Amino acid sequence: MNSPVRLILKNVKTDSNGQSIEAGYKTIDIDSEVLESLLFEPNSHILGKYQVVGAELLNESKLYEVYKENLKDL
Numbered sequence: 001m002n003s004p005v006r007l008i009l010k011n012v013k014t015d016s017n018g019q020s021i022e023a024g025y026k027t028i029d030i031d032s033e034v035l036e037s038l039l040f041e042p043n044s045h046i047l048g049k050y051q052v053v054g055a056e057l058l059n060e061s062k063l064y065e066v067y068k069e070n071l072k073d074l
């Protein structure tokens with residue numbers, strides 16, 4: 001990887017009252033020059049530093065199609 005960035009994803013399971021039951025974590029490594037440049041700040045005490053605060057799917061249609069196909073097999 002030329003521009004390695006490690007993301008840690010958290011999955012929180014809750015009960016019917018919204019209370020946390022447990023949390024699971026997954027770690028993934030991606031190669032992204034853009035993310036690497038935003039996360040790297042040698043003068044973070046002066047300029048501040050970007051941190052990952054969230055993520056979302058921009059296009060989940062392919063994943064949804066696979067999900068629907070898998071439901072048919074059940």
